[in-house]
Every structure is written in C-alpha cells, then in structure tokens.
Amino acid sequence: MTRLIYLETPELLECEVQVLSCEPHPEGAVLSLDQTPFYPEGGGQPSDTGYIGSAAVTMVMTNGEKEVLHIVDRPVPLGTQVARVDRDRRLDHTQQHAAQHLLSACLLELCNAKTIGFHMSEAYTSIDLDQKIEKAMLERAVLMANEAVREALPIEALYPDEAALQALPLRKRPKVEDNIRVIKIGDLDYSPCGGTHPGSTAGIGCVIVTRSENYKAGTRIEFLAGERAIRDTLNKNADLTVLSQTLATPVSEIVAGVEKLLNSQARLEKELRLAKTALLDFEAQGLADALNKAERNQLIRILEAKEMGELRVLAASALKSVPSGVLILASKSSDGAQAQLLCARGEALGQLDIREVFKPAIAVLEGRGGGNATTAQGGGPKAEKLAEALAAAEEALQVLI
Ligand SMILES: [Zn+2]
Structure with missing residues (x-):
C-alpha cells in the first residue's frame, strides 16, 4: 500500500521517494513507490503530472489494492528518486475541485438542489443537479460561493470514527466503508472526499458560472474557478471589445445590435428570394x-x-x-x-x-x-x-x- 502524501500534506509537491518496482508499459513504464505526492485520477478529478527522476509522469491511478501506479515515459532505476508534481496543474485542479464543493453546498443550502454528477476537464468543470434551477437562484448561489471565498473559511480534513461520522451533517454518503475522510468547509459543507483542497476557501480565488442548461430532469452547470475564471473573463472581455468596435455599438447594447442585424439579414434574404423568383419568371x-x-x-x-x-x-x-x-x-x-x-x-x-x-x-x-x-x-x-x-x-x- 502506497503512503499518500497528497492526502496527508497536500502542499508538499516535491519529495524523495523509493521506486519499488518498474514494469514495462506501452507508454514507457509503470512505477510503484513507497509514498507519493501525486494525486491519482478519481472522484472526477484528473491525476497530477510531473517527474520522477528524469521520467515524465503522464498518468497516475490506483489499482484495486490501494496501490498508486505511475505511468512514466521511460524506465526509472529502483531506489531513491525525487518526485516533483506539476504545481500549476495541481493548483488549477485543486481550485476547480474545491469550488465544486462550495457551489454544490450553496445550491443545497439555497434551494435544496442536490449534486448528482461532477466532471472536470481541461476546459471547464460541470456539476449535474437533480432539479431545474432558475437563473436568479443560480446567481444567488454564485454570489454566496464568492462571499465564502472572501471569508476565507478553513477547509479541514476529518477522519471521524463511526459515531462521529453519524453525527456529521454530510452532504452526500461516503463511497468507501473504512478510513472515511470528510472535508469540512467552515460550517457550510461536510463531504466525504479523497480529492485535493486548499487550506481555506480563499485559495479557490473566485467562482464563475459560465453556462447552465436543462439536463435530463435537472440542470447541468458549467463553472470556472481561480485563474481559469480570470483568464476566461479576460478573453471574453477582449472578444466583446472587438465585437463592440466592429458593430460600432456599446458592449451593453451588443445583444440588441446583433438581433437587429439578424432581423435585417432575414428581411434582405426574403427580398432576394422574391427578386430571384421574379427574374426567373421573366427569363x-x-x-x-x-x-x-x-x-x-x-x-x-x-x-x-x-x-x-x-x-x-x-x-x-x-x-x-x-x-x-x-x-x-x-x-x-x-x-x-x-x-x-x-x-x-x-x-x-x-x-x-x-x-x-x-x-x-x-x-x-x-x-x-x-x-x-x-x-x-x-x-x-x-x-x-x-x-x-x-x-x-x-x-x-x-x-x-
Ligand atoms: Zn473534495
């Protein structure tokens, strides 16, 4: 069983490890270590990447025996090596993941909407809710989540015994039966989770919902947190500025401006159709x-x-x-x-x-x-x-x- 440094001290992103085995793999080799700072893919959060010695770590996963396996691009000698986790990728995943806790907790608190699905990709993160959510309610949830970010609520990992676990107001039931880890965010959220989280909600940076749509009987919400949210906002502002200049219309009037253009185009297309018909009749x-x-x-x-x-x-x-x-x-x-x-x-x-x-x-x-x-x-x-x-x-x- 691999010792899980990413759970015990998630801020430790570089440390010495013992390479216990190195087996061939189609992408290079697969390593098992005595301990690992690498988060393995799971719970909707992609795995960390980085280096073990000079080998690039491309994928990390657990096998059924609680051992963490590291896919690397080349074989690594057994014995002591330095393991280094890609800091930016980990920070990004941590922000998106912790933001999901926060947004799900706010939606539960505000309108009893339960999160029944979670997906994180390189472009966005989404949650699936069990009910339809009005736009105004979604805005309230986003404001509430960002208020919690400003309050820098502590995020703690608890390992309660059975009795203590029963007493906690868990947002969802644990998926494992022993060694249950509960992530506590202030008094807002208690969720069983094996993911990575910052020390407080301030580490999330900010939470922005970018899209919501009806999905099955409920709602799918896409959101961005931290630097992703800031970059997305900068890019969209740049696009809006170009659009505003092209249409010679203030940003606040772009939607009405585009609607006007589309109506005008539809009218012109109709006139063109009629003119072509008249010309064909003549010909x-x-x-x-x-x-x-x-x-x-x-x-x-x-x-x-x-x-x-x-x-x-x-x-x-x-x-x-x-x-x-x-x-x-x-x-x-x-x-x-x-x-x-x-x-x-x-x-x-x-x-x-x-x-x-x-x-x-x-x-x-x-x-x-x-x-x-x-x-x-x-x-x-x-x-x-x-x-x-x-x-x-x-x-x-x-x-x-
Ligand atoms: Zn978590």
Whole structure:
C-alpha cells in the first residue's frame, strides 16, 4: 500500500521517494513507490503530472489494492528518486475541485438542489443537479460561493470514527466503508472526499458560472474557478471589445445590435428570394417565346451562372407553355470549373426518352447524372467541352426525332 502524501500534506509537491518496482508499459513504464505526492485520477478529478527522476509522469491511478501506479515515459532505476508534481496543474485542479464543493453546498443550502454528477476537464468543470434551477437562484448561489471565498473559511480534513461520522451533517454518503475522510468547509459543507483542497476557501480565488442548461430532469452547470475564471473573463472581455468596435455599438447594447442585424439579414434574404423568383419568371417567359419560335420547338441555350434548381424551374415553366418543345440548357459554375446540363421535353412528345439525348452529352463532360424520360440532369468537370457536349446532345436528338 502506497503512503499518500497528497492526502496527508497536500502542499508538499516535491519529495524523495523509493521506486519499488518498474514494469514495462506501452507508454514507457509503470512505477510503484513507497509514498507519493501525486494525486491519482478519481472522484472526477484528473491525476497530477510531473517527474520522477528524469521520467515524465503522464498518468497516475490506483489499482484495486490501494496501490498508486505511475505511468512514466521511460524506465526509472529502483531506489531513491525525487518526485516533483506539476504545481500549476495541481493548483488549477485543486481550485476547480474545491469550488465544486462550495457551489454544490450553496445550491443545497439555497434551494435544496442536490449534486448528482461532477466532471472536470481541461476546459471547464460541470456539476449535474437533480432539479431545474432558475437563473436568479443560480446567481444567488454564485454570489454566496464568492462571499465564502472572501471569508476565507478553513477547509479541514476529518477522519471521524463511526459515531462521529453519524453525527456529521454530510452532504452526500461516503463511497468507501473504512478510513472515511470528510472535508469540512467552515460550517457550510461536510463531504466525504479523497480529492485535493486548499487550506481555506480563499485559495479557490473566485467562482464563475459560465453556462447552465436543462439536463435530463435537472440542470447541468458549467463553472470556472481561480485563474481559469480570470483568464476566461479576460478573453471574453477582449472578444466583446472587438465585437463592440466592429458593430460600432456599446458592449451593453451588443445583444440588441446583433438581433437587429439578424432581423435585417432575414428581411434582405426574403427580398432576394422574391427578386430571384421574379427574374426567373421573366427569363422563363423569354425562354418560352424563343422555344415557340425555334425550329421544331428545339432550343439549346447556355445560361450564365445558373444553379441546377434554377435550370429546372426555367425548363419546367417554358415547357408548360410549349408542350411540344425540347430544351437543352447548360450553365457553368461561377468559377468556370464545373458544367451543369439539363435536357427536358414537353408532355406532347410522349415517345421521346430524353435520357437518350442526355447520356452522350454528359459523357463528353465526364460527369454524372440521371433522371426520367421527361427530364435528365447532371454535372461534370470538363466545362471547357460544353460546346462539344451540346453538339453531342443535338446530334442524338436529331436521330431520335
Ligand atoms: Zn473534495
């Protein structure tokens, strides 16, 4: 069993240890020590990292026999080595973890919301509550937690016997049965916990909720503590300043400003849709007139930068006016790299399968597509061969009619 320095004296981040075993591991080696300052992953808190001798510690975990295992990037000689915990990472995890105690205790105190889940990642920490929480109540809980930070309430580790344990107002039931460690935060919170904590709530720095959402039957709350919260606030303020300058709007009016912009965009999109429809109607009328006048009502046209949807609308509208017509429409994409081809015939030409006209043309474009006896469509990359493709379609059409 490894002696757990991170529990006994969490402030001790560098000490001599005895390497008792060093076994091969896919990432390097796995070490067991006589004692360890490294916090192993557990209880929602990620493990410490650091060094043992010259080997980097990448992961620390417990096995089922209360032994702590250290994954390192290279083998380490047995015997005395210096173990060094990454101070910044430990401080960060300690702040996020202890802030969770505090926020959960405040939410329980204020509205009897129980914490039923906890997750810590590199980006944020979240807790899951068993009930829906109103925004105003959440704000009260954040203010209460930060008041507790300012009061620098002592954070102590208790090891009560069975009788003393029964007398404590525990926020949650312990997960282990012996050697139960209870973390006491002033008179605000008593929680069984094996994590790392500062000596007082002042060490948490501050607590900021960044997001809350309905989650299952309750609420998921994301929060940041200490330096993470300060950095997040600085970054968001910088982003808001840029946004404010870009929109030429005071920060306090940005939400209304963006809503106004979105409304304006929606109105413009609607106007553009109506204008495009009117233009297509006009072009379809012109196409119908040309089709009517064309020899045998057969018309081949290259149209400027039209999407396939627009070609379909034009052809359908023109052929409705001229049911005995055949239309072969083509268009290049705006960058000229792709060609679109649509072949269609009117209802009066029931004997003509337009796919027989389409196939030789799309083959010239080295493209793909398909359709039915009345309309076939597709696109291809050989836009420079568009004229050749249209000639192939026309030749096929003359054979068929
Ligand atoms: Zn804890």
